[in-house]
Amino acid sequence: MKKIQETMFKDMQDKSIFEQARAYAFEYADQVDTMRVYPTEESIQNLSALQENMPTESCDAEHVLNLLQKYAAPATVAQTAGRYFGFVNGGVIPAAVAAKWMTDMWDQCGGLYLTSPVNAVLESICEQWLKELFGLPEDTVAGFVTGTSMANLCALAAARYRLLKNVGWDVNAQGLNGAPQLKLIAHEHTHASIVKTLAMLGFGKENIHWVPSDEAGRIQVDAVPELDQQSVLILQAGNVNSGAFDPFTELCERAESAGAWVHVDGAFGLWAGASEELKYLTEGIHKATSWAVDGHKTLNTPYDCGIVLCRDHKAMITALQAHGDYLIYSDKRDPLLYTPEMSKRARAIELWATMKFLGRRGIDDMVTGFHALSKYIAQQLKKAGFRILNDVVFNQVLVACDDAEQTQKTLQYIQQSGTCWCGGSNWHGEPVIRISICSWATTADDVDQTVEAFIRARTQFKYDQTHE
Numbered sequence: 019m020k021k022i023q024e025t026m027f028k029d030m031q032d033k034s035i036f037e038q039a040r041a042y043a044f045e046y047a048d049q050v051d052t053m054r055v056y057p058t059e060e061s062i063q064n065l066s067a068l069q070e071n072m073p074t075e076s077c078d079a080e081h082v083l084n085l086l087q088k089y090a091a092p093a094t095v096a097q098t099a100g101r102y103f104g105f106v107n108g109g110v111i112p113a114a115v116a117a118k119w120m121t122d123m124w125d126q127c128g129g130l131y132l133t134s135p136v137n138a139v140l141e142s143i144c145e146q147w148l149k150e151l152f153g154l155p156e157d158t159v160a161g162f163v164t165g166t167s168m169a170n171l172c173a174l175a176a177a178r179y180r181l182l183k184n185v186g187w188d189v190n191a192q193g194l195n196g197a198p199q200l201k202l203i204a205h206e207h208t209h210a211s212i213v214k215t216l217a218m219l220g221f222g223k224e225n226i227h228w229v230p231s232d233e234a235g236r237i238q239v240d241a242v243p244e245l246d247q248q249s250v251l252i253l254q255a256g257n258v259n260s261g262a263f264d265p266f267t268e269l270c271e272r273a274e275s276a277g278a279w280v281h282v283d284g285a286f287g288l289w290a291g292a293s294e295e296l297k298y299l300t301e302g303i304h305k306a307t308s309w310a311v312d313g314h315k316t317l318n319t320p321y322d323c324g325i326v327l328c329r330d331h332k333a334m335i336t337a338l339q340a341h342g343d344y345l346i347y348s349d350k351r352d353p354l355l356y357t358p359e360m361s362k363r364a365r366a367i368e369l370w371a372t373m374k375f376l377g378r379r380g381i382d383d384m385v386t387g388f389h390a391l392s393k394y395i396a397q398q399l400k401k402a403g404f405r406i407l408n409d410v411v412f413n414q415v416l417v418a419c420d421d422a423e424q425t426q427k428t429l430q431y432i433q434q435s436g437t438c439w440c441g442g443s444n445w446h447g448e449p450v451i452r453i454s455i456c457s458w459a460t461t462a463d464d465v466d467q468t469v470e471a472f473i474r475a476r477t478q479f480k481y482d483q484t485h486e
């Protein structure tokens with residue numbers, strides 16, 4: 019221990035490894051806009067240099083950084099620049115990264131007030147700000163988790179606890195064997211993370227009442243069955259393909275009068291509520307019981323930033339409760355009560371920093387800007403002869419060529435181009451190129467370059483066809 023401890027004290031004292039890390043990070047930041055958006059196969063192959071048996075001896079920290087710089091950095095996906103449109107990944111705001119860098123040095127354990135009063139206080143501030151931004155009821159509480167998948171899990175665990183408790187069944191104590199049946203209702207376009215959550219919580223995918231979705235990928239209101247006190251209705255703010263929003267008002271009102279629980283998966287779409295122009299999309303959402311949202315998507319915080327919001331405080335903290343003689347709860351906010359985790363990163367720091375930096379107006383501008391650029395790219399691609407398959411209500415654009423083969427090959431060439439990166443999906447049985455605009459760094463010029471890359475890729479496909 020003594021030898022390695024001395025090395026680490028030296029690292030902390032002379033700070034040279036941190037200077038080195040900073041230099042490498044700045045080098046990356048300076049070139050990210052001109053590097054390939056997706057790494058070459060060769061760069062990925064070169065990662066094999068890191069593959070070795072577990073090292074026996076320690077090495078210099080500088081050597082560790084050098085390896086990362088030499089082999090890992092060239093194999094990264096350049097998603098902090100403006101032309102990564104895959105999934106709904108979002109970029110990262112410089113002020114948020116800077117805050118993360120600075121506070122990583124604090125290494126706060128965010129589980130209890132006692133282990134990090136700073137994190138607990140910032141969680142409370144973020145909770146209040148999020149409620150205001152999304153227009154949620156004052157009695158809403160928030161838990162800060164890794165992402166929306168975990169936020170969905172927490173909310174649906176709370177729903178399960180509450181609805182079973184209402185009929186005299188304590189799921190924490192009695193489990194699920196022999197429990198009264200709950201009616202889980204979701205629609206065909208419900209996100210995969212919800213399906214995973216329902217499996218993990220023991221509801222069983224085959225026991226879900228699946229409601230059809232409409233053309234746009236929204237729940238079909240008239241196909242929703244009668245709701246009662248045993249029902250959990252799962253809605254979504256932002257279809258992962260089309261960006262469409264479920265109609266909340268009528269369904270939430272029906273649920274409220276029936277005593278049902280409504281959960282809204284708003285991973286990226288809940289942020290529409292923070293845009294004056296787009297907040298009509300989330301109308302009625304405040305009448306739901308719980309919500310899940312990410313900071314690391316539309317808000318552009320660093321990763322590991324999901325938030326569960328819930329109006330039933332008691333159900334949340336009972337469903338996620340932990341007891342232990344060594345656990346010292348305070349009379350203030352103890353973050354672990356709102357999450358399945360105990361030790362956890364003080365992730366509210368970056369969330370707070372991002373919201374403080376942007377302010378309400380900055381968030382509005384950014385979210386509204388994603389929508390404007392999405393409309394612009396859809397318009398430019400349409401002009402260039404591509405088909406746009408969705409109504410671009412938010413930040414998702416579904417693109418197709420003349421036929422399935424052309425779409426798939428064009429997508430492949432786009433992905434290989436290095437100019438931009440889009441994912442693929444299926445929309446009503448047809449393969450599509452899926453664009454998600456959700457990085458602060460994307461500009462109209464990035465969109466123009468992307469449209470050119472689309473056209474080049476399609477030309478390449480046509481050339482291949484005539485030269486086969």
Ligand SMILES: Cc1ncc(COP(=O)(O)O)c(C=O)c1O
Nearest residue numbers: 165166167209211258283285312
């Ligand atoms: C609608 C929706 N729900 C849930 C998730 C899962 O979120 P996370 O990846 O943060 O767990 C996503 C991710 O894209 C999503 O788009």
